[in-house]
Amino acid sequence: MQQEIKIEEPDFRIHPKKVVLWVSMVSIVMIFAALSSALMVRQGEGNWNYFKMPPMFWITSGLILLSSVTMQWSLVSLKRESFPNLVTGLWITALLGVAFLAGQFMGWMELVNMGVFFRDNPSNSFLYILTGLHGLHLIGGLIAVIWVLVKAILFRYRANKMLGVELCATYWHFMGALWIYLFLFLLYHYS
Amino acid sequence: MSSETLDLREQLEEAPSIAPAEHAHSHHHGSGHDESHDSHSEEDELPEVNFIRKYVFSTDHKTIAKQFLISGIIMAIVGLLLSVLFRIQLAWPQEDLGILRPILGKWINESGQLDPEFYLAMVTMHGTIMVFFVLTAGLSGTFSNFLIPLQLGARDMASGFINMLSYWFFFASAVIMTYSLFLETGPAGGGWVIYPPLSALPQAISGSGMGMTLWLISMALFIVSSLLGAINYISTVLNLRTKGMSMTRMPLTIWAFFVTAIIGTLSFPVLFSAALLLIFDRSFGTSFYLSDIYIAGKALENHGGSPILFQHLFWFLGHPEVYIVLLPALGMTSEIISTNARKPIFGYRAMIGSILGIAFLSFIVWAHHMFVTGMNPFLGTVFMLLTLIIAVPSAVKTFNYLATLWGGNIRFTTAMLFSIGLVSLFITGGVTGIFLGNAALDIPLHDTYFVTAHFHLVMGSASAFGFFAGVYHWFPKMFGKMMNDRLGYLHFWLTFISVYLVFFPMHFMGMAGIPRRYYAASTFDFTQGFTNMNIFITLSAILGFSGQLVFLYNFFGSIFKGKKAPLNPWNSNTLEWTTPHNPQHGNWEGQIPAVYRWPYDYSKPGVNNDYLPQHIPDGAIQDWDHNPANASLLYDENGNRVADTPAAHH
Numbered sequence: 001m002q003q004e005i006k007i008e009e010p011d012f013r014i015h016p017k018k019v020v021l022w023v024s025m026v027s028i029v030m031i032f033a034a035l036s037s038a039l040m041v042r043q044g045e046g047n048w049n050y051f052k053m054p055p056m057f058w059i060t061s062g063l064i065l066l067s068s069v070t071m072q073w074s075l076v077s078l079k080r081e082s083f084p085n086l087v088t089g090l091w092i093t094a095l096l097g098v099a100f101l102a103g104q105f106m107g108w109m110e111l112v113n114m115g116v117f118f119r120d121n122p123s124n125s126f127l128y129i130l131t132g133l134h135g136l137h138l139i140g141g142l143i144a145v146i147w148v149l150v151k152a153i154l155f156r157y158r159a160n161k162m163l164g165v166e167l168c169a170t171y172w173h174f175m176g177a178l179w180i181y182l183f184l185f186l187l188y189h190y191s
Numbered sequence: 192m193s194s195e196t197l198d199l200r201e202q203l204e205e206a207p208s209i210a211p212a213e214h215a216h217s218h219h220h221g222s223g224h225d226e227s228h229d230s231h232s233e234e235d236e237l238p239e240v241n242f243i244r245k246y247v248f249s250t251d252h253k254t255i256a257k258q259f260l261i262s263g264i265i266m267a268i269v270g271l272l273l274s275v276l277f278r279i280q281l282a283w284p285q286e287d288l289g290i291l292r293p294i295l296g297k298w299i300n301e302s303g304q305l306d307p308e309f310y311l312a313m314v315t316m317h318g319t320i321m322v323f324f325v326l327t328a329g330l331s332g333t334f335s336n337f338l339i340p341l342q343l344g345a346r347d348m349a350s351g352f353i354n355m356l357s358y359w360f361f362f363a364s365a366v367i368m369t370y371s372l373f374l375e376t377g378p379a380g381g382g383w384v385i386y387p388p389l390s391a392l393p394q395a396i397s398g399s400g401m402g403m404t405l406w407l408i409s410m411a412l413f414i415v416s417s418l419l420g421a422i423n424y425i426s427t428v429l430n431l432r433t434k435g436m437s438m439t440r441m442p443l444t445i446w447a448f449f450v451t452a453i454i455g456t457l458s459f460p461v462l463f464s465a466a467l468l469l470i471f472d473r474s475f476g477t478s479f480y481l482s483d484i485y486i487a488g489k490a491l492e493n494h495g496g497s498p499i500l501f502q503h504l505f506w507f508l509g510h511p512e513v514y515i516v517l518l519p520a521l522g523m524t525s526e527i528i529s530t531n532a533r534k535p536i537f538g539y540r541a542m543i544g545s546i547l548g549i550a551f552l553s554f555i556v557w558a559h560h561m562f563v564t565g566m567n568p569f570l571g572t573v574f575m576l577l578t579l580i581i582a583v584p585s586a587v588k589t590f591n592y593l594a595t596l597w598g599g600n601i602r603f604t605t606a607m608l609f610s611i612g613l614v615s616l617f618i619t620g621g622v623t624g625i626f627l628g629n630a631a632l633d634i635p636l637h638d639t640y641f642v643t644a645h646f647h648l649v650m651g652s653a654s655a656f657g658f659f660a661g662v663y664h665w666f667p668k669m670f671g672k673m674m675n676d677r678l679g680y681l682h683f684w685l686t687f688i689s690v691y692l693v694f695f696p697m698h699f700m701g702m703a704g705i706p707r708r709y710y711a712a713s714t715f716d717f718t719q720g721f722t723n724m725n726i727f728i729t730l731s732a733i734l735g736f737s738g739q740l741v742f743l744y745n746f747f748g749s750i751f752k753g754k755k756a757p758l759n760p761w762n763s764n765t766l767e768w769t770t771p772h773n774p775q776h777g778n779w780e781g782q783i784p785a786v787y788r789w790p791y792d793y794s795k796p797g798v799n800n801d802y803l804p805q806h807i808p809d810g811a812i813q814d815w816d817h818n819p820a821n822a823s824l825l826y827d828e829n830g831n832r833v834a835d836t837p838a839a840h841h
Contacts, residue, residue, distance in 0.1 A: 016349035019426035027418055027460045034464035034507065038500055042479075047495050119476040121495045126479075129471065 049123040054110035060103035067096035068176040090149040097142040250351030251776040256337035263329020270320035282729035284711035307710045311380040318383030326516040335448040341767035344433025346777045349426040360416035371405040379406040387480035391472040421452035435786035442790040447522020458511040465504035506557035520657020524610040531607035532599025535791040538591040545584035571630040578628035605679030609660035620649025641701025644694045672753030678745040685738025692731035
């Protein structure tokens, strides 16, 4: 079995930095999986507050989905070496990201106006923890988008040199997917 | 960033695309000369890096491994010393312990009695330091860092910078944890599992205040360190294996480190989540874990929380953590037993399968730590069943070790003794796991000395034995010197005997119902029968501690005065032994050896030597057979000697 001389190079090797990103995203998934299951265990014990999600969360969901589209558009533009579109796409993505964060904050305000306070029943606290932690991770993504945007403006990317944009896009899509998951999860568990 | 790092990074970035081309190239010409050219000439031009970059903020995985090793040893001394101190309290609770005042200061009161809260703090810190700082960071940090690139044929980790960060996060975390021992109010005292409410209410006990805060800060840094390390290990194993090193040709050490890293990335974030909610409860007035609590007759505002929730989250990390601690030790044992029995490891694929099986099962058994929390008996049965299934892959590993030893031409090196010792402890401690995994038996045994005995044997001591085995085995590669064998034997026998003398009697105490974590066993009638046994255990613990002094003397003495090590002292098959003495950053001076076989070709029929390294192609067996002493001879895949083998000059 161990005797063959033939050397096979595995073809599946991908760039180490992509592996690093994927493994990091798995870690982030585990953070939210832990909090989600904690929420479910806690809800199962009763004494749970039910309330309507703030309308703002619907709008921010739309914003983040749209930003994923523009991010992907940037990536495709880079593949076609259409640099103005790359820069425009990244600008829109960054602005949508900022708008998303602002919207999340306004969503929190709406919650406070509804009488859902952070320091109260854990059902309330969980909502803030999950959305807040997602927001923090999204800020990380936003910094990456701005970093990539600056490098794009400086013409640092080419169709054969686009690792930074790829990594950024992967993480940004991940943030979008994570929010959609969280929003559906919260809708299900609070109504 | 120095040119050294840049050079390595360039090499890493180009490696995936260049490797196949190189392969085709050398295949046609029958010589590896050209491919060795680029890396070699670049390294000749490396500027001297300054002292700080070389020994302090180093990005070289070998230096980082040594940093982890030395830090781990220092933390182990602290952790062991704490255990000796509280063992003294347990043996002589009524006596005047004034002689400990130089160490414990104000924690010994005027009449010579140890402060009970500080006793709890010492138990807590002993557990925390040993589990996380010694057996997680000290073990994985040392050997994953050292062996993954060397055994895979990589010049360094995927990211040397992240690797360096990983160490310094660990360093900061260790400093903070050690510092908390000297707080006015004492370190955290709620047990290493930091269950709320003791950990969630700063006013609960004196260790719940600043001590607990520092514990959480330290552990947050520790989690970051572990994740950075694990991310690096995973991407290195997936991406930077040398030519021919397929996943099924990796040494079992690497398999164990790889799976350990995966377990770490999946479980440490959960501890992070648990700690995050705990921090909010402590400092921001939420009630995730708190409900209806009275302190000194006054009701707290918190309501609606559940302390059991914390236990679920904690043990979702806590149980995989057991295997984060144990798997690297088992991996190194596989390597050391095969090497020193001069036999191929028995059941290589079964070993990989059992590592994966243990890793998978470790995530779905956490509630066996919580049988007494009033869980649904049906749920308890499910967790019991899953827990007992772990016996299957564990038994596969044990039988494979024994089958590897069977009929082997065994060399009793110190590393081999510790590896066999590990197998012994793994069996002894594993058998009691069957007892404790059973919900009906666990309920009377829960939180007794039976549990203490079980996990100290199977997790604590077995992993420590793996750690020692690894140190003795890879010391020649780390420091270029041999450790003294006689002192090694003395260390082994003192440790092996004292471990059994300490923990075996604890089973009987546990079955008699003596609870763990109690300040003194003299308070109740039913505990008083064990006074003499406590003295016996403490004396054995002191014996074991003195055994470790032998190790320290041997370890540090050998670094400076040890015999110079040959290139391949154990006649081992893996790639790390093809590097020159004290390898530079980049490991191989010339080209990286390619791999033509699995790592366990010991006593292969038709080969004169009783080993056949991974980098020897079939066509070169004859030639190599006559020159085995030259550990760094390189061949191309047609069996021709590669002319440029600078390592051979050493």
